[in-house]
Amino acid sequence: MEKLNQITEQVMEQLKKEGAESSQCRATITEIQEFNVESGKFTLFRTLYDKELYLSMIKQKKHGEITINSFSDSTIKKAIKECTEMTEFSEENEAWEIAPYQGEKEFKKGALVPDLERFFVRVQEFTEYITKKYPLIILEQVIAMYKKSDSVYQDSNGNYFKEEKGYYELDYTLNGKSGEHVSSIVGSRVKFEDLEKPIIESGVDETLFGNIVKSIYTTPLEGKFNGTMVMTPGVLVNFISFLRENYLSDSVILEKTSQWKDKLGKKVADEALTISLKPNDSRIIVGESFTSDGVLSEDCDLIESGILKNFCLKKFAANKTGNKPCPNTSNALIIANGKHSLEEIIKNIKRGIIVGGFSGGIPNASGEFSGVAKNSFLIEDGEIKQALSETMINGNIGKMFEHIEGISKEVQENGYFVLPYIAVSGIVVSGK
Amino acid sequence: MLEDLLEGQKENFEQGVHTELRAQINKQRDISVRSGNIAKNQRTESCGVSARVSKNGVSGFSAMPEYSKEAAALVLKTATQNARFMDNHIGRRTGGWAPIPTGRIGIKKEVIDVEQKRYLEFAKDLDEYIAKTYKNIASRTVTIREDSREKLLYTSDGYDAHTAIPRTTVYITLSAEAKEGSYVVLSDSNSGFGTFQDQCKDPKEFYSLIDQIYGQLMEKREGVYAKAGYQQVILDGKMAGMLAHEAVGHTVEGDLVLSGSVAGPNLKKQVASEMVNLVDFAHTAFGKEAPLPVYVDEEGTKCEDSILIKDGVLVGYMNNRETAKKFGMRPQGNARAYSFSDEPLVRMRNTCILPGKDKIEEMISSVEDGYYLIQSGNGEADLTGEFMFGVNMGYEIKHGKLGKAILDTTVSGIAFNMLKTVDMLSDEVKWCSCGTCGKKQWMPVSMGGPAMRCKIMIGGR
Numbered sequence: 037m038e039k040l041n042q043i044t045e046q047v048m049e050q051l052k053k054e055g056a057e058s059s060q061c062r063a064t065i066t067e068i069q070e071f072n073v074e075s076g077k078f079t080l081f082r083t084l085y086d087k088e089l090y091l092s093m094i095k096q097k098k099h100g101e102i103t104i105n106s107f108s109d110s111t112i113k114k115a116i117k118e119c120t121e122m123t124e125f126s127e128e129n130e131a132w133e134i135a136p137y138q139g140e141k142e143f144k145k146g147a148l149v150p151d152l153e154r155f156f157v158r159v160q161e162f163t164e165y166i167t168k169k170y171p172l173i174i175l176e177q178v179i180a181m182y183k184k185s186d187s188v189y190q191d192s193n194g195n196y197f198k199e200e201k202g203y204y205e206l207d208y209t210l211n212g213k214s215g216e217h218v219s220s221i222v223g224s225r226v227k228f229e230d231l232e233k234p235i236i237e238s239g240v241d242e243t244l245f246g247n248i249v250k251s252i253y254t255t256p257l258e259g260k261f262n263g264t265m266v267m268t269p270g271v272l273v274n275f276i277s278f279l280r281e282n283y284l285s286d287s288v289i290l291e292k293t294s295q296w297k298d299k300l301g302k303k304v305a306d307e308a309l310t311i312s313l314k315p316n317d318s319r320i321i322v323g324e325s326f327t328s329d330g331v332l333s334e335d336c337d338l339i340e341s342g343i344l345k346n347f348c349l350k351k352f353a354a355n356k357t358g359n360k361p362c363p364n365t366s367n368a369l370i371i372a373n374g375k376h377s378l379e380e381i382i383k384n385i386k387r388g389i390i391v392g393g394f395s396g397g398i399p400n401a402s403g404e405f406s407g408v409a410k411n412s413f414l415i416e417d418g419e420i421k422q423a424l425s426e427t428m429i430n431g432n433i434g435k436m437f438e439h440i441e442g443i444s445k446e447v448q449e450n451g452y453f454v455l456p457y458i459a460v461s462g463i464v465v466s467g468k
Numbered sequence: 469m470l471e472d473l474l475e476g477q478k479e480n481f482e483q484g485v486h487t488e489l490r491a492q493i494n495k496q497r498d499i500s501v502r503s504g505n506i507a508k509n510q511r512t513e514s515c516g517v518s519a520r521v522s523k524n525g526v527s528g529f530s531a532m533p534e535y536s537k538e539a540a541a542l543v544l545k546t547a548t549q550n551a552r553f554m555d556n557h558i559g560r561r562t563g564g565w566a567p568i569p570t571g572r573i574g575i576k577k578e579v580i581d582v583e584q585k586r587y588l589e590f591a592k593d594l595d596e597y598i599a600k601t602y603k604n605i606a607s608r609t610v611t612i613r614e615d616s617r618e619k620l621l622y623t624s625d626g627y628d629a630h631t632a633i634p635r636t637t638v639y640i641t642l643s644a645e646a647k648e649g650s651y652v653v654l655s656d657s658n659s660g661f662g663t664f665q666d667q668c669k670d671p672k673e674f675y676s677l678i679d680q681i682y683g684q685l686m687e688k689r690e691g692v693y694a695k696a697g698y699q700q701v702i703l704d705g706k707m708a709g710m711l712a713h714e715a716v717g718h719t720v721e722g723d724l725v726l727s728g729s730v731a732g733p734n735l736k737k738q739v740a741s742e743m744v745n746l747v748d749f750a751h752t753a754f755g756k757e758a759p760l761p762v763y764v765d766e767e768g769t770k771c772e773d774s775i776l777i778k779d780g781v782l783v784g785y786m787n788n789r790e791t792a793k794k795f796g797m798r799p800q801g802n803a804r805a806y807s808f809s810d811e812p813l814v815r816m817r818n819t820c821i822l823p824g825k826d827k828i829e830e831m832i833s834s835v836e837d838g839y840y841l842i843q844s845g846n847g848e849a850d851l852t853g854e855f856m857f858g859v860n861m862g863y864e865i866k867h868g869k870l871g872k873a874i875l876d877t878t879v880s881g882i883a884f885n886m887l888k889t890v891d892m893l894s895d896e897v898k899w900c901s902c903g904t905c906g907k908k909q910w911m912p913v914s915m916g917g918p919a920m921r922c923k924i925m926i927g928g929r
Contacts, residue, residue: 075726078558081550082529084809086516105514105533118511118584125585126506156557176727176851179908211851213728221727221851260696290502291607293643293651395848396927397858400876401643401651406696406927408856408880425854428880428927430696466696468925 037198040065040188043107047091047116048190054120056093056192058134060330063107064088064187069152071159073178076167078160090328091119097128099352131355135330137193145201146229146322150182154231155204162206162235170245172212172252176221179207191330203322204228205451206235210245212252219251220410222393224270227321227451239450241269244411247392247423251411254425257467264388264441265429265463266381266415269448269455271391276311276369278399278433284338284346286353293401295434299344300359306440307342308374309458315366321451324366333364369453374443378457381442383418389465390415391429403434409465430464469578470535470620470630474517477540478622482548485523486565486789487624488767489544491535492516492617492808495579497664499587500611501595507609511584516808519547525562525790526554531809565789568799569770573629573763579616580663587612587664593671594640594678602682604644606651611639614664615912617806619766626768633760635659635912636667637902638674640681646689652875654685654861656843659902661759684842684861687873692864694877694926700838701879701924702831702865705898707841707857708917712746712819713905714847715855715883717915720776720784721802721814722791730853730884731782739782740887746777748786749818750801758818759901759914762801766812771801780887788814806909813908818901821917824893828919831892833868839926840865841879853883859926878927892921 040063051059065087072080089112092101100123104115159180166173184202189195205227212219228238236242267275281288283304288294296304314335315323324333329351337345346362347354354361382390389412396407409429414421437460444457474489481487493515500508517540518531528550530543594610602608616634621627637659646652658677660667703711719729740746747753750771751761762771767789774786785795788803791814803812832840840863847857858878864871901914 074723077560078526078554080527080529080811081554082531082811083546083550084531085533086531086809087533100509102510103512105516122509122511122584125588126509129505174728176724177908211728216733218728218730218851220854287502290507291609291643293606293653295650395850395854395856395880397845397856397860397876397878401653402646402875404693404876406878408854408878410850410854425852426880426882426925428696428878428925430927464696466925466927468698 037186037188040186043089044188044190047112048192050116051091051093054093054116055095058094058192060092060134060191062090062187062189064185066183066185068181068183069150070179070181071156073163073175076163076175089115091115093119093123094132094134095123097130097132098123098126099129099132100126131352133351133355134191134193135195138195138332140196141332143197143199143201143325146203148184148200148202150184150202151231152182155180155182158231158235165236166245170249172214172249173210173245174213176209176211181205189326189330195330197326199325201322204231210248212248214252217252219248220393222248222411225450225452229321239448241448244270244392247411251423254423256426257414257424257465260464260466261387262462262464264385264459264461266388266390266457266459268390268392268457271394272455272458273369273453274394275433278405280348282399282403282433284348286349289347289349289357289359290353295403296344300347302344303342304344305339305342305437308440308443309339309342309437310337310372311339312337312370313364313366313368314370315364315368317368317370319449319454320368323368324364327365329361331361333366336363367452369455371455373445373447373456375445376442378444378446381444381457381459382415382420384441385415385418385459388415389413389424389429390420399433403432405433406430426468428466430466431462436460436462469575470618472620473535473537474540474620474622477544480541480544481624482521485521485551488520489540489622490518490619490766490808492619494807495616497584497587497614498611499584499591500609501591502609503607504595504599506588509584509588514807517543518808519543520811521547521551523551524555525560526558527551527811528554529811565793568626568768570625571627571770573627573631575630575632577632577634579618579632579634580665582664590668590671594674597675598678605685606643606645609641612664612668613637621764621766621768623768627764627770628768629764631763633762633912634661634663635760635901636662636664638668640678642681642685644685644689652685652688652691654681654688656681657902661757661761661901684873688861688875691873691875694839694874696927697925698923699926700835701922702835702840703920703922704840704842705896705917705919706900707844708821708920709898709900709915710844710847710857711855712821712917713816713913713915714849714857715886716746716776717748717816717819718849719851719853719883720786722785722787722795723814724851725785726791726794727851729851731785734782734884737782738780739884740777740780741890742780743824743893744777744780744887744890745822747820747822748774748776748802748816749820753818753820754897759899760818760912762804762817765801765803766805767799767803769799769801769803774800774802786814786816788812804911806911810909815907815911816905816913818914820897820915821920823895823897823918826892826894828894831894831919831921832865832870834892834921835865836867838865839863839874840870854880855883856880880925886922886924889923890920894919
């Protein structure tokens with residue numbers, strides 16, 4: 037940490053000498069220890085050390101930034117020179133600004149010292165558990181990682197943040213196979229701070245495995261219908277990401293193509309829906325401490341009871357458009373759960389589909405999306421029927437959250453997010 | 469250019485195991501001008517050294533963001549220790565890989581850096597051309613990106629190499645207001661092997677790309693939704709390239725075959741119509757340098773073309789040395805790593821469906837009721853052979869003539885079923901080399917193909 041301190045001090049001093057009126061510097065050292073499993077077998081043990089030095093400056097309302105991965109004096113000197121040149125030839129813009137003074141903060145989060153032998157044993161236990169309980173499942177890939185990073189951030193407004201964090205995560209993709217029949221590939225992940233429990237008890241959604249096995253034998257859908265889509269937590273996170281990108285992100289607000297650009301404080305979704313970004317929630321493992329603008333991260337709602345509360349803007353875009361920046365830039369997604377069980381929600385669906393995976397094009401500017409429903413099942417008259425293949429779903433990402441038919445009381449908590457199942461109507465489901 | 473600090477390290481390689489020692493520098497220069505304002509002005513570099521040691525079917529890997537003899541020695545030591553850890557814990561005892569030719573390939577293309585200012589001047593020129601020429605658009609974005617990877621590789625039992633792959637892409641994105649307050653957006657790009665200096669000589673060379681995007685955007689403003697369902701389509705060349713990559717390419721990557729991909733039981737079987745031939749080119753295609761030429765992969769295998777489908781029959785997979793051993797095939801240079809801190813994985817290079825003899829005009833006029841699909845934004849594949857890609861630009865075909873433009877949609881299908889419906893192929897190949905494939909790591913790839921007539925599922929209302 038002392039070394040990181042020295043580096044950021046040195047950089048800030050040099051940026052000041054170059055005439056920076058505002059500047060930022062963040063130096064990070066990362067260590068990753070990773071086990072890989074491929075097609076169910078351990079294949080690789082990887083040890084990575086990485087460094088990152090980010091610096092930015094504002095001079096005469098012009099901005100430049102650079103990122104390098106070396107702390108050598110010569111590389112830093114070269115980076116500062118390049119950053120200065122880039123700044124000088126860029127254009128003036130009043131919107132460039134760094135964070136106001138917030139003081140000095142220190143953060144220590146998660147597992148700061150790894151236990152690799154125990155981690156290996158836990159990963160082995162996980163793979164053996166899956167293989168034994170679900171013999172038709174192939175673990176296509178498991179990336180089991182311990183990640184530790186130390187960071188120091190300083191800026192010219194006197195902000196000084198020190199962060200030390202470490203966590204374990206398991207990113208896995210799997211599929212089912214029986215003879216020549218194979219299911220779609222599905223991915224999921226979990227993040228945890230300690231190795232006290234088996235990984236299967238650390239937020240892994242076991243219903244996924246059962247569904248993959250049922251999806252080995254599928255039936256293509258015939259014809260098309262307008263019905264209800266039930267999104268599993270694993271799919272919901274993707275659709276929320278589309279929503280953020282299409283309606284709330286820097287680019288669409290700056291370009292004024294977002295259909296929600298004038299809707300702050302107004303109703304954009306069903307009142308049952310509250311979407312929050314909460315990096316400080318105890319269910320989020322090692323959440324974001326501060327943003328790239330140098331602002332201490334605070335929990336916030338994007339949508340509260342259907343009302344739009346915040347865009348996902350960084351400082352520049354916020355200043356440029358006269359909006360407030362988002363209090364955090366994390367992906368610590370939490371959606372408030374509902375009162376009814378998933379089973380009760382499904383019982384009320386006349387015709388629909390449960391979607392466990394989505395493979396589709398990015399929604400267009402109007403929010404229209406279409407894509408392939410993966411790991412999905414037909415719902416008819418309140419019952420789950422066959423696993424489907426060659427089935428596409430089409431809808432509008434903004435409009436569909438206006439018609440929520442149910443939010444489950446069950447949630448998946450995997451260290452990254454806390455999400456329920458959500459059923460929405462008005463989705464076109466089409467087959468051959 | 470990377471100075472060679474690694475050669476002397478070979479004497480530290482452990483005997484009887486496969487070792488790779490690699491220094492690599494990735495650079496990216498980005499400038500983005502949005503409606504006249506600089507939205508992005510960034511330079512990134514990542515340089516370091518890594519080592520991988522493989523024995524008995526397991527590997528140890530280590531990487532450091534420092535390029536020095538000491539760093540090289542340390543990653544070698546750590547990778548060797550990690551390989552021993554795995555071997556002791558797993559004890560697979562599968563033995564080594566089949567021998568491959570040895571030699572050395574030297575650098576063919578140097579990456580020359582230019583000042584960021586020149587990128588900005590170029591982007592500003594294009595931005596001003598759009599602003600001056602087309603006043604009825606809602607927004608415009610010009611992005612210029614040069615990304616390059618230079619590597620220095622030493623292996624225990626393969627080729628050593630010093631190579632560089634720079635690529636420069638100019639992206640243009642325009643949007644316009646359409647019906648009922650909605651917006652339509654269209655992007656396209658020119659991309660190719662080479663530095664900014666090679667690819668961006670005169671902004672005027674890109675004006676025709678801008679004119680083309682604008683024309684299509686105006687048609688898309690009046691666009692209609694595609695009719696959902698199973699349709700006859702003409703896929704233009706870049707779309708066929710996306711198909712080659714997503715629908716077929718991923719299913720025949722050796723590691724995914726081992727995970728149960730549909731390609732496994734279909735080797736040596738008819739998976740496409742007899743007119744379909746598909747190749748993953750290494751460095752030379754149709755007598756010219758391929759869009760992103762790869763001469764030696766990160767395992768030290770000298771690259772050659774991988775013939776995947778011949779006359780509609782699945783004849784091969786893409787392999788690394790481990791999967792090649794398992795399948796009894798020869799590795800052909802598909803083991804690639806994106807950055808110094810990445811281990812090699814089975815990846816594509818320049819994946820292409822070979823051309824036929826038909827003319828595009830005849831192909832369009834042969835379709836009574838269908839679509840002409842021109843451009844894709846993204847795509848995904850599955851072990852089942854089910855693929856999807858987004859379509860950003862296309863037209864209805866009615867009674868053999870192009871009709872209205874269609875709004876954004878998605879196409880999908882099961883690759884080995886869909887390829888059997890191919891019954892016309894144009895005589896011209898179009899390449900897209902701005903693509904980046906995601907599979908644990910990013911990887912610049914190119915994909916290409918002729919226009920093809922086939923049947924496919926389209927999403928829509």
